[in-house]
Structure formats: C-alpha cells, structure tokens
Amino acid sequence: MLQNFLLNILLTFVWVALTGQLGYTNFVFGYALGFFILWMVNKSVNASTEYFYRVPKIFAFILLFFYDLMKANYEVTKDVITPNYNMKPGIIKYEMEAKTDFEITMLANMIALTPGTVVVDLSKNKKFMYIHVMYLTNKEEFIERLSSRIERKLLEIIR
Amino acid sequence: MNDLLIKILSTLGAVFVLIASFGVFKMPDFYSRLSVTIKAATLGIGCILIAATIHFAEFSVTTKAIAIIFFLFITSPVAGFLISKVAYITGTKLWKDSIIDELENDPDSNCTNPALPKDKIKKE
Numbered sequence: 115m116l117q118n119f120l121l122n123i124l125l126t127f128v129w130v131a132l133t134g135q136l137g138y139t140n141f142v143f144g145y146a147l148g149f150f151i152l153w154m155v156n157k158s159v160n161a162s163t164e165y166f167y168r169v170p171k172i173f174a175f176i177l178l179f180f181y182d183l184m185k186a187n188y189e190v191t192k193d194v195i196t197p198n199y200n201m202k203p204g205i206i207k208y209e210m211e212a213k214t215d216f217e218i219t220m221l222a223n224m225i226a227l228t229p230g231t232v233v234v235d236l237s238k239n240k241k242f243m244y245i246h247v248m249y250l251t252n253k254e255e256f257i258e259r260l261s262s263r264i265e266r267k268l269l270e271i272i273r
Numbered sequence: 274m275n276d277l278l279i280k281i282l283s284t285l286g287a288v289f290v291l292i293a294s295f296g297v298f299k300m301p302d303f304y305s306r307l308s309v310t311i312k313a314a315t316l317g318i319g320c321i322l323i324a325a326t327i328h329f330a331e332f333s334v335t336t337k338a339i340a341i342i343f344f345l346f347i348t349s350p351v352a353g354f355l356i357s358k359v360a361y362i363t364g365t366k367l368w369k370d371s372i373i374d375e376l377e378n379d380p381d382s383n384c385t386n387p388a389l390p391k392d393k394i395k396k397e
Contacts (some may be wrong), residue, residue, distance in 0.1 A: 115394055123395060125283030136332045137330065137332070138326070138330075138332075138335045141304070168350060182387075183316070187289075187312070190309060191298070193294050194295050194296045194299055194309070195291055195292075195295070196301075199301065199370075201305065201370050202365075202368075202371075203302070203304065203367065203368050203371045203372070203374045204371050204372040204373040204374065204375075205371075205373065205375055205377075207365070207375040207376070208326075220355060222350060222351075223346070223347070223350040223351075225348065226311060226325045226349075226353050226354060227311075227312065227346070227349075227350060229308065229309065229312045230305075230308055230369045231308060232304060232307055232308040232311070232353055232354070232357050233350075233353075233354045233357070234304075234358060234361055234376060235358055235361065235382050236382075237377060237382050238382070242382075244375065244376045245319055246304045246305075246308065246353075246357065247279070248305050248308060250372055250373075253373070
C-alpha cells in the first residue's frame, strides 16, 4: 500500500523532471501515468493489489461527497431565498462505527461540511455522536443514509 | 475553456458566500445559522481559490492555494463543532418548532451539567 504510493510519487517526480514543466497539469498527468504503469507491472507479478482498488475508491468517494454537498446546498438555498421555513430541525443521537480518534475526526469533518448538519457533541465513551440536523423528515432514513452512504465508504478508505 | 471554468468557479464561490450571509440574516435559531455559515468559509472560498489557481497557473500560487484549502477543510469543522458545543452547554435554545432533542438530559454526553438545571439556564 504505502510502498506502491511512494513508487507512484517517485514516478511522478521522474516524469516532471524529464519533461521539465512545473505546472499542476503535468503533475496530475505524471501521477496518472505512474499509476497506470504500476498497475500494469503489478498485474503480472501478482503482488498486493490493494492500492489500485483504493485510489479509484477515493475518487469515487470525493465525487459522491460533492454530489451530496450540492443536493444539501440546494435544500438550504431554497429555504434561505423563499420567505417561509420548511425545515424541521432536531438533535439526534447517532451510533458510530468509527473507533479511533482519527476516524471520528474525519467523520465529524465530513458531517460538518455537508450543509444542514452540525456535530454538537460526542458521548463520553466515544460511541455516539450528537448531530444537529436541519431537515429531519424521517429519523431512521437519515441515520441509514448517513451510515451507508458516508460512514461506511469513508471507513473503507481510511482503514 | 479555461476562461469559462474561471468564470463558473468564481461565480459559484461568490454565490455560496452570498447565500450564507443571507442565511445568517434569515435563519431563526443559532444552530441552523451556524450550519449555514460554516460552508461559506469552506465551499465558497475553496471555489474562489481554485479559480485563482487556474487564472494564474503558476507553481507558487498553486501550492499556496492548495495549502490554504487544506487548512480550511481541517480547521473550520473543528471550530464549528466547538462553537456549537459551547452554545449547547451555556444553554442556547433550539428553535421553537424543533422535533426532537436527544441530547437533553442524556447521561452519556458531556454537555449536560447537573449543577445547573436546564430550565433555569435556557432563557431567551
């Protein structure tokens, strides 16, 4: 995993040094090229392939996160611009799958970055998270969506 | 192509910040105001910074902008979390039409302060 990542970075720098252009597009292109070369090489050697599944997963997660961000932003925008309120706020208790401090921090960051939700508190044994939600039409549905769409995918990446 | 991208990104960023500032004015209680404004600091400024990097297309500008975006995405959720926690402990009221408050008098949480009964702190 880490070894493959370092090799990929090394190939990127080799590519940038050989072409001699320090633009960001060249870095991105070099990284993609290095990723492709390592992927081809590793397929024949039959070594650990975890890295090659994880990088596309990270990009898929970023895209999904931005899609959720846009959807939630649209709801908040509609409520801000139109004169009446159609929000139903409330504080819910959410049981986390995340165990370590780093995982909890990343999950709290993700929740805080989606509009309409704010983390209010953590419980003493670090098992529950108290989230203030602005559009709480159905509590079970919200918890299900949060755990399957955001948390499980996030833990797949960082674990 | 690059011109169009710069226009779209900077307009989006400005619109996000504008909506957040309207939200501060319009939202009825503290928590929803907070959850509207945290995103302006990250999403709006992030969009504007990305537009700036595409416009200048210089190595030094790109690295600085990426560093700023990285630190914004790390620090502003933590700040929002601490602000909302302090607000709850000091007894800021939820909106009158709120559905549930599962944090109130929950023995698991750090926020309930047994020395101060909730009815006495929560005054408008």
